[in-house]
Amino acid sequence: MTRQVSVWGGTFWLSGKTREAALDAARELDELGYSRLWTSGGFRDGVPSIYGQVLDATTRLGVASGILSIWHADPAATVETVRGFEEDHPGRFLLGLGTSHAPVVDAKGPNTYAKPYSRMVEYLDALDAEGLPSEHRVLAALGPRMLTLSAERSAGAHPYFVPAEHTAQARDILGDDPLLAPEVAVVLERDEDTARAIGHAYMSSYLALPNYSNNLRRLGYSDDDLTGGGSDKLMDALIPWGDLDTVVAGIEKHYEAGADEVAIQVLTADPFTFPSSAYRELAGALV
Numbered sequence: 120m121t122r123q124v125s126v127w128g129g130t131f132w133l134s135g136k137t138r139e140a141a142l143d144a145a146r147e148l149d150e151l152g153y154s155r156l157w158t159s160g161g162f163r164d165g166v167p168s169i170y171g172q173v174l175d176a177t178t179r180l181g182v183a184s185g186i187l188s189i190w191h192a193d194p195a196a197t198v199e200t201v202r203g204f205e206e207d208h209p210g211r212f213l214l215g216l217g218t219s220h221a222p223v224v225d226a227k228g229p230n231t232y233a234k235p236y237s238r239m240v241e242y243l244d245a246l247d248a249e250g251l252p253s254e255h256r257v258l259a260a261l262g263p264r265m266l267t268l269s270a271e272r273s274a275g276a277h278p279y280f281v282p283a284e285h286t287a288q289a290r291d292i293l294g295d296d297p298l299l300a301p302e303v304a305v306v307l308e309r310d311e312d313t314a315r316a317i318g319h320a321y322m323s324s325y326l327a328l329p330n331y332s333n334n335l336r337r338l339g340y341s342d343d344d345l346t347g348g349g350s351d352k353l354m355d356a357l358i359p360w361g362d363l364d365t366v367v368a369g370i371e372k373h374y375e376a377g378a379d380e381v382a383i384q385v386l387t388a389d390p391f392t393f394p395s396s397a398y399r400e401l402a403g404a405l406v
Contacts, residue, residue, distance in 0.1 A: 123154035123380035124405045126398065127185060127302045130390035132158040132169055137391055141169070142176040144393045149180040151402040157185030157215065157277070157302065157382045162192055162200040174208045181210075185277060185302070185382065186217035186259040189238060190231065194245035201255060214251075215277050216242065217259030220328040236264055243272045257298060261285070261334040266292040274298050277382070280331045282356040283372035284338055290377025300380035301373055306360035307385060307397045314360040317386050319348030322357065358386070367404045
């Protein structure tokens with residue numbers, strides 16, 4: 120599989136206040152040669168989604184849902200939306216599916232988050248019944264069972280918040296052929312205090328989610344590493360930071376570990392401003 124360099128985007132892409140700027144940024148990513156934009160957001164009837172708007176605004180850039188929660192998306196409606204994207208933009212949309220996290224799901228209703236693996240199997244069965252080909256979807260997978268399911272029932276896996284050692288383990292579980300596209304957050308900042316402030320602020324919210332913290336424990340990180348905004352050791356493993364060469368070297372570790380595609384998320388102190396210059400620099404080094 121040809122190596123791909125992609126972008127993972129959050130707040131900037133989802134806020135209505137920055138939507139026009141986001142579409143301009145998508146056009147630039149298209150011109151820079153990035154393979155795909157991964158971003159979240161739901162499928163809503165009658166409301167233009169960020170996915171469709173980016174597809175309409177660009178000519179080549181792929182778009183992936185990273186990640187659509189199976190607890191909040193009806194399978195039949197999901198398939199209908201994906202078919203629409205495929206008709207209008209053949210081969211450019213990839214459906215990323217995930218089981219989300221208990222604190223997020225249960226906030227919408229107590230005890231809703233139950234048997235997430237079984238729920239994912241049921242959801243994939245429903246997509247099959249609606250006729251959606253498995254190659255049009257990937258799974259957010261961290262643990263061995265979900266990674267195995269990704270290989271068996273989809274085009275591959277999109278792990279989030281993982282070090283390169285997880286990428287190597289994921290490749291061993293997936294085998295040679297399935298897509299492995301981890302998200303990798305980076306901080307292009309030479310000043311250590313500034314870089315660590317940005318990195319630890321980002322890490323703090325994810326370390327509060329059991330799926331991520333438990334995955335890091337499986338990799339051997341201690342409770343001390345996972346406390347608050349995480350240890351410096353953990354940040355150094357998860358988030359390449361520093362000058363361009365250092366950040367690129369950190370990204371390359373994931374390719375060396377078996378990734379086909381890395382979805383790069385450039386972290387800054389302002390999530391509502393797109394770090395265009397950083398993505399230009401990274402494109403020059405990686406694309």
